[in-house]
Amino acid sequence: MTVPRKSSPRRTGRAAGGLKRLLHLRRSRCDGIADALWSRILRTSRYAQSLNASDRQRLRELANRLLREKSFSGAAGLVVTNAMRARVALHACLPVLNLGPDYYAGWDSIVIYPGDFRVHDEYTDEHGIVHREIMDLCGQSLSHGPMVLSWEAMRDEDEAPADHDLVIHECAHKLDVLNGDANGFPPLHPDMDVREWSRDFQAAYDWFRAALEAGGDPGVDPYASEDPAEFFAVLSETFFTAPHRVNDTFPAVYKHLQHFYRQDPCRYLPRESS
Numbered sequence: 001m002t003v004p005r006k007s008s009p010r011r012t013g014r015a016a017g018g019l020k021r022l023l024h025l026r027r028s029r030c031d032g033i034a035d036a037l038w039s040r041i042l043r044t045s046r047y048a049q050s051l052n053a054s055d056r057q058r059l060r061e062l063a064n065r066l067l068r069e070k071s072f073s074g075a076a077g078l079v080v081t082n083a084m085r086a087r088v089a090l091h092a093c094l095p096v097l098n099l100g101p102d103y104y105a106g107w108d109s110i111v112i113y114p115g116d117f118r119v120h121d122e123y124t125d126e127h128g129i130v131h132r133e134i135m136d137l138c139g140q141s142l143s144h145g146p147m148v149l150s151w152e153a154m155r156d157e158d159e160a161p162a163d164h165d166l167v168i169h170e171c172a173h174k175l176d177v178l179n180g181d182a183n184g185f186p187p188l189h190p191d192m193d194v195r196e197w198s199r200d201f202q203a204a205y206d207w208f209r210a211a212l213e214a215g216g217d218p219g220v221d222p223y224a225s226e227d228p229a230e231f232f233a234v235l236s237e238t239f240f241t242a243p244h245r246v247n248d249t250f251p252a253v254y255k256h257l258q259h260f261y262r263q264d265p266c267r268y269l270p271r272e273s274s
């Protein structure tokens with residue numbers, strides 16, 4: 001896939017002079033996302049709105065940092081606005097609010113298409129047969145490559161908030177590949193038990209697939225049944241948008257996500273009406 005790129009403007013500033021000037025410099029550095037725009041985009045995430053003032057401030061600082069460190073470019077004629085950048089940055093920083101920005105090291109660009117985009121995929125199966133596929137996607141995270149997003153999909157989420165969050169989904173893939181393949185197994189913290197994570201995620205994944213095959217509605221996007229990487233990504237976005245649904249259906253998985261992300265959205269968000 002060929003996408004246009006441009007380098008991100010990097011802000012530099014050196015404090016000099018009296019207190020007034022220092023204050024001014026400090027303030028302008030914090031003003032990556034203007035107050036009015038920040039208030040507006042906060043409304044695109046129920047979870048971000050529910051955070052306390054100091055967490056919201058940390059989220060804003062992380063978002064400003066992401067805007068300085070990642071380049072944004074529009075594809076297929078899309079002109080990327082400050083509002084689009086800010087909207088992506090806010091959602092991207094929710095998963096790393098208590099992890100830190102280093103979790104997004106190793107890739108540097110975000111590409112936004114006006115709507116779904118077409119990709120040509122090629123893979124070799126276990127028999128050595130090469131398969132070529134054409135897929136229309138609304139999001140894609142390439143290992144060590146750009147994150148690619150559909151603006152239409154994000155706008156749809158904002159107009160009718162539900163349990164979807166494309167940016168968080170793609171960011172979960174970015175976290176997943178920090179220790180190798182996309183397989184639903186991100187690098188766990190030292191106090192987390194790898195075997196318990198694997199056991200509980202595998203049991204939840206198997207149950208979820210069986211429930212779908214039996215015609216049930218397990219309350220989570222069926223796309224999670226695609227493979228373990230999608231299961232982790234879909235459950236991560238649901239964790240931040242409709243956390244009670246994850247906790248009710250997969251309590252053990254909720255606990256693992258709570259430890260991994262070091263956040264507990266069930267404490268902040270009211271139960272979703274069914």
Ligand SMILES: [Zn+2]
Binds near residue numbers: 169173229233
């Ligand atoms: Zn995915």
